[in-house]
Amino acid sequence: MDESKKHRQSPEFKMSAPMDTNMEDCATTDDTRTDRFKHSFKFFKRRKPPPDFSNVIDFHNCAANNQVLQQVSLQENHKVSASVCQSYGLKPVKDWKAFSLHDVPGFIFIQDPFLHGYQRYWIKRCLKDFPQKPNVCNLDAHVTLKDDDCLWDMSQSHLRKPSGGKSLIQQLRWVTFGYHHNWDTKVYEEDHHSPFPADLAGMTELIADSFGYHQYKAEAAIVNFYHLDSTLGGHTDHSEFDLEMPIISYSFGQSAIFLVGGETKEQTPTAMFLHSGDIIMMGGPSRLAYHAVPRILASADGNIPQCLQSIPELTSFGRAPSKEKTVDVPPDSISEDSECTVLGKRTDLSECCSVLKEDIKGGHEFHSSESNTETDIPSGKRRSNELEIDNPSAKVLCTEQSNFATRNVDLRDTKAAEKGDIFDIDLDLRALSCNENWNAFADYLKCSRINVSVRQVMRHGQGFPEKSPE
Numbered sequence: 001m002d003e004s005k006k007h008r009q010s011p012e013f014k015m016s017a018p019m020d021t022n023m024e025d026c027a028t029t030d031d032t033r034t035d036r037f038k039h040s041f042k043f044f045k046r047r048k049p050p051p052d053f054s055n056v057i058d059f060h061n062c063a064a065n066n067q068v069l070q071q072v073s074l075q076e077n078h079k080v081s082a083s084v085c086q087s088y089g090l091k092p093v094k095d096w097k098a099f100s101l102h103d104v105p106g107f108i109f110i111q112d113p114f115l116h117g118y119q120r121y122w123i124k125r126c127l128k129d130f131p132q133k134p135n136v137c138n139l140d141a142h143v144t145l146k147d148d149d150c151l152w153d154m155s156q157s158h159l160r161k162p163s164g165g166k167s168l169i170q171q172l173r174w175v176t177f178g179y180h181h182n183w184d185t186k187v188y189e190e191d192h193h194s195p196f197p198a199d200l201a202g203m204t205e206l207i208a209d210s211f212g213y214h215q216y217k218a219e220a221a222i223v224n225f226y227h228l229d230s231t232l233g234g235h236t237d238h239s240e241f242d243l244e245m246p247i248i249s250y251s252f253g254q255s256a257i258f259l260v261g262g263e264t265k266e267q268t269p270t271a272m273f274l275h276s277g278d279i280i281m282m283g284g285p286s287r288l289a290y291h292a293v294p295r296i297l298a299s300a301d302g303n304i305p306q307c308l309q310s311i312p313e314l315t316s317f318g319r320a321p322s323k324e325k326t327v328d329v330p331p332d333s334i335s336e337d338s339e340c341t342v343l344g345k346r347t348d349l350s351e352c353c354s355v356l357k358e359d360i361k362g363g364h365e366f367h368s369s370e371s372n373t374e375t376d377i378p379s380g381k382r383r384s385n386e387l388e389i390d391n392p393s394a395k396v397l398c399t400e401q402s403n404f405a406t407r408n409v410d411l412r413d414t415k416a417a418e419k420g421d422i423f424d425i426d427l428d429l430r431a432l433s434c435n436e437n438w439n440a441f442a443d444y445l446k447c448s449r450i451n452v453s454v455r456q457v458m459r460h461g462q463g464f465p466e467k468s469p470e
Contacts, residue, residue, distance in 0.1 A: 035265045035266070036261075036265065036266055036267060036268040037234050037259070037265035037268075037290050037292070038234065038265060040259055040268060040269050040271065040294075041233070041234055041259060041269075041292050041294045043294075044257045044259070044271060044295050053257075055271065056273055057069065057272040057273070058273045059097075059099055059109050059111050059273070059278070060111055060112075060273075060275060062099075068102060068103070069100060069102065069109075070099065070100055070102065071097065071098065071099055072098040072099060072100050072108060072211075074093050074094060074096055074098060074210060074211075080093050080206055080210050084206065085206070086115065088202060088203040088206065088425065089114055089115050089119070089121055089122070089203075089425050089429075090113050090114060090115065090118075090203070090206075091113050091114070093210050095113075096110055096111075096113045096210075097110070097111040097113075098110045098111070101260070101270055103262075103267075103270060104261075104270065104285075104286050104289055105285040105286060106246075106282065106283050106284030106285040106286035107260055107281070107282055107286040107289065108211060108280070108281040109272065109278065109279075109280050109281075110278065110279040110280070111278060112275065112276070112277030112278055112279075112307065113277070113279065114277045114307075115312075116310075116311075116312055117310065117311035117429065118425060118429065119276060119277050119307065119308060120308065120429060120432045120438065120441070121425045121428050121429055122200075122250065122252060122452075123252050123253070123308075123441055123450065124428060124432060124441060125197070125199070125200070126223050126225075126252065126450045126452060127152050127169065127441060127450070128150060128152040128153075129197075130175050130177065130197070130223055131150075131151045131152070131169075131175050132147075132149070132150055132151070133145055133146070133147045133149070134147070134194040134195075135175050135176065135177040135194050136175070136176045136177070136180050136194070137151075137172060137173075137174060137175045137176075138171075138172065138173045138174050139151070139168060139171060139172060143168065151168045151169050151172060154167075154168055154169075155167035155169035155170070172225050173225055174222055174223065174224050174225065175223040176220070176221065176223075177194045177195070177196060177197070177220075178194065178195075178218070178220040178457075179192070179193045179219055179220040179457050180193060180194070180220070181220065181222070181239055186239055187239055188239060188241075188457050188464075190463075196219065196221070200218065200221065200452070200454065201217075201218040201454075204216075204218040204248050205217065205218055207248055207279065208245075208246065208248060211246075211281065211283075213245060213246060213283065215460045216245055216246070217456050217458075217460075218454045218455075218456065219455070219457040219458065220240075220454070220455050220456075220457050221452060221453060221454045221455070222452075222453050223451070223452050223453075224450070224453070225448060225450055226253075226254075226256070226293070226296050226448060226449040226450070226451065227296070227447060227448055227449075228254070228296050228447050229296075230449075231292070231293060231294055231296075232292055233292055234259070234261075234265065234290050235290065235291070235292070236263075236288050236289065236290055236291075237287075237288075237455065238288055240455055240456065240457050240458075241457060241458050241464075241465065242456050242458060242459045242460070243287045243288060244283065244284060244287060245283060245287075245455070245456040246281040246282055246283025246284075246287065246455075247281070247282045247283070247287070247453055247454070247455045248280075248281050248454045248455070249279065249280050249281075249282075249452065249453040249454070250278075250279050250451065250452040250454075251275065251276060251277065251278045251279070251449065251450070251451055252277070252445070252450040252451075253276055253304070253305070253445040253449040253450050254276075254296055254304075254305070254445065254447070254448060254449045255274060255275045255276070255296075255297040255299075255305070255449075256273070256293050256295065256296050256297060256449055257271055257272075257273065257274075257293065257294055257295040257297065258271070258273075258274045258280070258291065258292075258293055259271055259290075260272075260282070260286070260289055260290070260291045261290040261291070262289055262290065263289060263290070265290055269290065273297075274293075275305065276304075276305040276307055276308060277307060293451075296449050299446070302446055303446060304442050304445045304446055305445075308442065308445065311429065311432070311433045311438075312429075313433075
């Protein structure tokens with residue numbers, strides 16, 4: 001039984017920016033009586049005696065239309081079709097369960113809208129891909145990383161054979177991409193940016209569009225990596241030039257307590273559980289609401305959440321069969337000779353990945369997720385023994401361009417497109433179904449939580465404000 005259920009029933013490198021892992025407790029004073037947000041934060045952070053979680057909202061087990069929250073009705077529109085949702089690993093919009101809070105207008109909670117098993121793709125992106133250069137992370141002040149360095153790969157030998165101290169990936173606390181927030185000046189700078197991943201931008205803009213934010217553009221993101229002793233102190237996000245468009249945050253891994261209040265700390269915050277796969281949106285009036293994460297909740301059995309422990313059995317380069325089968329991943333099943341099945345034959349992991357990449361790059365036609373037109377990929381002649389592939393979820397990164405007509409720079413990630421690469425969640429998910437490929441991620445998540453927070457920086461149709469002359 002994990003910590004949240006139990007209570008409902010009865011770095012080496014310090015972060016200089018977003019997370020506060022060492023906030024000091026202090027005795028209740030007149031200040032904390034008026035600062036109700038701080039009082040709630042301290043209450044849920046304390047270890048002895050442990051806090052009572054009975055009044056914490058669990059959106060996975062709650063009754064809508066009560067005094068605190070109400071369910072939000074959603075309808076699919078022509079832009080957000082079921083097939084487009086699937087291309088990002090999401091259920092159809094009509095199947096999402098979303099809630100709002102009476103006391104925090106503009107706040108929306110989406111209860112894990114991911115298709116079963118598809119969170120693994122985004123976890124892999126967060127741990128292996130997003131920390132790579134030219135993105136910025138907390139380790140930059142201590143370690144010089146080359147463009148081709150992969151923190152995740154560099155840490156694997158250390159994770160398998162610990163020799164004292166923490167690996168680089170265990171010391172990773174945050175990563176930023178798109179426009180980078182300057183933690184010293186608290187502003188974004190027009191000339192300080194890195195490419196924004198097309199897949200994350202597409203999914204975030206799809207979610208925003210589903211709730212009426214039709215002109216939303218994903219322009220900046222921070223990925224926070226929490227451990228069991230991590231906290232995020234009470235704060236507001238007010239550095240963006242557009243404070244109406246929502247911040248959209250994704251949770252993966254261990255559960256957490258999340259607090260959201262009002263525009264001052266005098267308002268008592270609402271406490272809720274964030275579980276793996278949950279998404280929160282803070283737009284409109286809630287955009288400047290104080291919020292915090294006072295506690296990460298350890299799973300009592302020391303394992304990863306149930307939703308991450310199995311994965312659909314995918315057909316060849318396609319969706320799971322209509323009667324979904326799952327492949328269980330035992331916690332301790334890594335072996336040096338791990339195998340997986342590709343095109344009906346057994347092979348080792350390295351050959352598996354090679355075969356998948358070669359077969360998917362065969363001069364076939366793929367559909368763009370935005371234009372819904374077919375784009376030919378001239379990546380070589382198709383071998384005679386390759387399968388015919390008709391996979392509408394495969395996308396060419398260079399077709400994921402949005403209209404940035406008023407901007408000086410297009411933040412979409414074109415680096416992969418220049419190499420002829422594509423992103424296809426099913427392709428990555430097949431590789432992640434191999435125990436040897438997934439278990440390292442699972443081990444990391446047994447004591448960690450990942451949060452991806454995406455925001456629009458500029459007002460629609462406008463660029464960066466002109467700097468005042470010095």
